[in-house]
Amino acid sequence: MKKISIAIDGPASSGKSTVAKLLAKDYGYIYIDTGAMYRALTYIALKKKVDINNETALDNLLKKLSITFKQEENGQRIFVNKKEVTNDIRLPNVTNNVSTLSVHKKVRATMVKLQKNYGKHDGLIMDGRDIGTVVLPNAQVKIFLVASVLERAKRRFKENQKKGILTDFDTLKEEIKQRDFLDSTRKVSPLMQAKDASLLDTTGLNIAEAVERIKKIVNEKINN
């Protein structure tokens, strides 16, 4: 079967990584979570007390890091310089600082270079904010996943509960709105639907339904 590249973009908690993981499993594709890469840099910067507003210092730090993924049955693990950071990068402190770090032009250029390298594989699913517009502009399938703020806050609340992270629901809603604002108003490659992307609103859809809608689009591409 023909192997293609699939770009999935969308705002925070729109379900990108959940559907991307399932699609990767179904098609036997490689999955790259680019948000995890920005999160990994944020985690290390906070740990090493590198100012998240200092573009050059962050870019120098990133250039010294080796960010790698390991695909496993029940998800993906991420390593920085061989040390596992899978859980650390989901901590609230990282989540609340990652959009600030992600505005920097130099940091984005280095990240995009790393991501384009992964993009050389056939049979790839990558999710993020600028995949269809910048990282994989030639992806055969581009999906722009959205959902209402309320729905996304509910999903994030449940996820956090499962992980034992206690969060106030209204605070979570405000944090999602703030990340939407920062991600879509930044100057360099903001969150934006690519012209040739299919819009999918997952408000009211369950995971299986969202995956089915995307598979229909993917199968059409593969079979044509």
Ligand code: DC
């Ligand atoms: O998908 P996520 O919530 O794990 O992403 C975390 C942050 O990383 C997001 O708020 C913005 C940034 N990001 C980005 O700027 N570009 C990407 N391709 C992926 C993520």
